[in-house]
Amino acid sequence: MKEEGYELIIRNGQVVLPGEVRRLEIGVKDGKIAALGEALQASPGTKILDAEGQYVLPGMIDMHVHFNEPAFGHWEGFRSGSAALAAGGCTCYADMPLNGNPPTVNLEALRLKAEAAAGNSAVDYVLWGGLMPGNLEELEGLAAAGVTGFKAFISNPGGEGEGRFREVDDDTLYQGMLRIAATGGILALHAESEAITSALGAAALRAGRSSARDFAASRPPQAELEAVARALLYSERTGCKLHFVHISTAAALELIHEAKLRGLDVTAETCPHYLILDEDSMETLGALAKCAPPLRSSSERDRLWAALAAGRVDLVASDHSPCPPELKLAPGLSFMEAWGGISGAQSSLELMFHEGVHVRGLPVTQISALISGLPARRFGLEGRKGSITPGLDADLVLLDPDAAYTLRAEDLLYRHRHSPYVGMTLSCKVTATICRGNVVYTAAEGVIAGGGGEWLRIRHSQPGI
């Protein structure tokens, strides 16, 4: 390390450390957190950020976004999507292997994905590979190339066209998990039963039922619970690490928790929309609030919060899955036909603080762990990112806990400025985001120098090969 002093000192902030909040100064050198102390010495070149009255948090690590390049950058792309994340206090994210084309299911597709991202991301990122019928032979190569893990769908992922991402059949899931286990990797699963959701969806369409409530009824909690139970069985049989994305019910969290107690290496994610919105939102907001699994009842939402408070949720991620507005809002398009996927990544951290800390009274440290420390630990980024600890990347967010504001469409930096959260008054605001010591966003200036984010390749332990 250079001796000439800090590039950046953040003064006067309430610093959110693992398990405690302390008024401390943070010194940054060579893009890393170099010191935490009481009165750090500035040198002539040191930039000073005054965080008086604000929290300083580790940057959010959003393990679940769909940036859709190559080929679907007109839905969302690395440049616009990562700018939105930077504005929302996220300093590292994981891009899903769909809905771009080709999906990230072989080395050539991974190369195209990495090419689309390179030089375009405001913050750092990791890339998921995909598991789908026909690509078992590709898994080891993708793991060796540094994908963060593999994503599979148990239910139909939607989308159209040749070569699109497809759900797994049971044998592909089982064989895939055996192979992923051998690389020391992890499988992320969209867990809803295809048999249940496709039968109920088809029956609703035959009966001419296509409203928001009909959509929700076609993807009941039972569909999630059944798929979770089956995947847990496969995990037990194969030894494959498992991560359940966007869990929407407390019952599924309970099943996952019981599996952990039996010794399975399994984790559960939920998303801000299951914690903030409910099935009434689908009626008031229309397809802007359509996602799968669907939003649940307000009592289910409260049970999810109770489960989260009790430690049953391992991490919170956005599942930002946007599309052009006409695929949701075109006149005459029924709720059933509209694209499923919520556009919300820019608001995740603020939503979790607004609702989690300010409304429901959870500790700041617990919310911070769910969006930073725990995802880092689960996905091989611990020791590099996820907490405010000397030696780690200086990935930091300043959050003003008293800066209430009403989210407007023009505040959004997504490719398409729509989101179910537009019009909502949030009790706090991200005022600055710092990635590896670089200030990449301030509320006053917007996104600064948008392309400096790097792909972090993940090294897996590979006991089997």
Ligand SMILES: NC(=O)NC(NC(N)=O)C(=O)[O-]
């Ligand atoms: N094809 C998708 O992007 N689907 C996504 N859509 C949602 N969640 O509604 C997802 O992650 O399942």
Ligand SMILES: [Zn+2]
């Ligand atoms: Zn999904």
Ligand SMILES: [Zn+2]
């Ligand atoms: Zn998703």
